[in-house]
Amino acid sequence: xxxxxxxxxxxxxxxxxxxxxxxxxxxxxxxxxxxxxxxxxxxxxxxxxxxxxxxxxxxxxxxxxxxxxxxxxxxxxxxxxxxxxxxxxxxxxxxxxxxxxxxxxxxxxxxxxxx
Amino acid sequence: xxxxxxxxxxxxxxxxxxxxxxxxxxxxxxxxxxxxxxxxxxxxxxxxxxxxxxxxxxxxxxxxxxxxxxxxxxxxxxxxxxxxxxxxxxxxxxxxxxxxxxxxxxxxxxxxxx
Numbered sequence: 001x002x003x004x005x006x007x008x009x010x011x012x013x014x015x016x017x018x019x020x021x022x023x024x025x026x027x028x029x030x031x032x033x034x035x036x037x038x039x040x041x042x043x044x045x046x047x048x049x050x051x052x053x054x055x056x057x058x059x060x061x062x063x064x065x066x067x068x069x070x071x072x073x074x075x076x077x078x079x080x081x082x083x084x085x086x087x088x089x090x091x092x093x094x095x096x097x098x099x100x101x102x103x104x105x106x107x108x109x110x111x112x113x114x115x
Numbered sequence: 116x117x118x119x120x121x122x123x124x125x126x127x128x129x130x131x132x133x134x135x136x137x138x139x140x141x142x143x144x145x146x147x148x149x150x151x152x153x154x155x156x157x158x159x160x161x162x163x164x165x166x167x168x169x170x171x172x173x174x175x176x177x178x179x180x181x182x183x184x185x186x187x188x189x190x191x192x193x194x195x196x197x198x199x200x201x202x203x204x205x206x207x208x209x210x211x212x213x214x215x216x217x218x219x220x221x222x223x224x225x226x227x228x229x
Contacts, residue, residue, distance in 0.1 A: 009155070034217075043119075043205060043220040044158075090157060102148065102173060103218055105157035 004033070004074075004091045006106035014114045019063075019078040021109045023091030026072060033074045034092040034103070035065055044090065050074060061085070086113045117141050119221035121206045127227045128196045136191040136224050138206030146209045147189035148173075148218065149181060151202040158205065164189055196228045 007022040025033060035047040048059025055067045061084075065076045076089060091106040119140045128134055140147065145166045150158040150173075160173030164183040178200060180192045189208075193200055203225050209218040 036220075041223075043222040045220075046217050049217065102160050102163055103158070105159070107155060107157045 003104055004093050004106040006089075006091050006109050008109050009107065010110045010112070012112040012114060013081045015083055016080050019076070019081045019085065019111065021076040021089050021091075021111065023074045023076065023106060024072050025074060025091075025093055032094050033065075033067065035059065035063070035074075035076050036090045036092055037087050038090065038108075039087045047076070047089070081111075081113045083113050083115065086111055119206055119208055119219050121204070121221035121224050123224060124222065125225045127229060128193075129229055130196060130198060132196050133192065133194050134196065134226075135193075136204055136206070136226075137188070138190065138221060139188045140206075140208040140219070141187065142208060142210075142219065143186070144208035144210050144219075145186070147183065148207040148209075149179075149189070149191045150205045150207065151175065152205060152223075153202050161191065161204075193226075196226075198228045200226065201228045202226060 003026050005024045032051045034049045036044040037047050038044045047063050048057045050057050050067045058064045063078050065074055067074050088108045088110045090108050092103045095102050095104045122137045148163045149161040152158045159175050161175055161179050162173055162181040164170045167186045170181050182190045203223050205223050206221040207218045209216045
C-alpha cells in the first residue's frame with residue numbers, strides 16, 4: 001500500500017527566506033501526489049499535484065514541488081516565505097479503494113513565518 | 116460558486132445524543148467523502164461514496180453511518196455520540212475518483228461531545 005511520511009511536524013522560517021517542507025512516499029509504482037494547505041480554522045486547498053507528467057510541478061502562491069523517484073521524495077519549496085504562508089501543509093497520496101481512490105494524508109507540517 | 120458546503124459549522128453534543136452532518140456539492144461530482152481531523156493525525160477517511168447509490172467504509176467508520184441521498188448530498192450520522200468523536204469533520208468531493216483527480220473540501224464542521 002502506498003503511504004506518505006512528512007519528515008517535520010513543525011518548520012519555522014523568517015519572512016523572505018526559503019521554505020522547504022519534506023515528504024517521502026513509499027510505493028511500488030509511480031504515484032499521483034498532492035500538497036494541500038490548511039489555514040487556521042479553514043478547509044483544505046490544493047496547492048499542487050503530480051500526475052506522472054513533468055517532475056517539477058508549479059502550484060499556487062509561488063510554491064513548487066519536485067518528484068524524485070530515486071529518492072522517493074516530493075518536497076515542497078518556495079523561494080521566499082510570506083507571512084500569509086503560515087499554515088499547515090499536508091502531503092497526500094491516493095489509495096485505491098472499491099470503485100474509487102481515497103486520499104492518504106501525511107500527519108502534516110505546521111509552517112510558522114517569523115516577521 | 117459554493118463548491119462543497121457543510122452544515123452545521125459548530126455543534127456541541129452530550130454523550131449519547133445523535134446528530135447528522137449535512138454535505139452538498141454543486142460541481143456534479145460522482146465521488147464524495149467524509150474525513151475527520153484530529154491533532155497530529157492528519158485527516159482520516161470515515162466513509163466514502165464512489166457514486167450515487169454506493170457507500171463504503173474508510174479507515175475509521177465505527178460509530179458512524181452515511182447516506183448518499185442523491186448525487187449532490189452525502190450526510191454523516193452519529194447515532195450515539197461519544198467524547199472520542201470530538202473532532203473536526205470535513206466533507207469532500209471529486210469527479211470520478213481517479214487517482215489524479217483533485218478532491219475539493221468543505222470548510223469543516225467542529226464537533227464537541229461532552
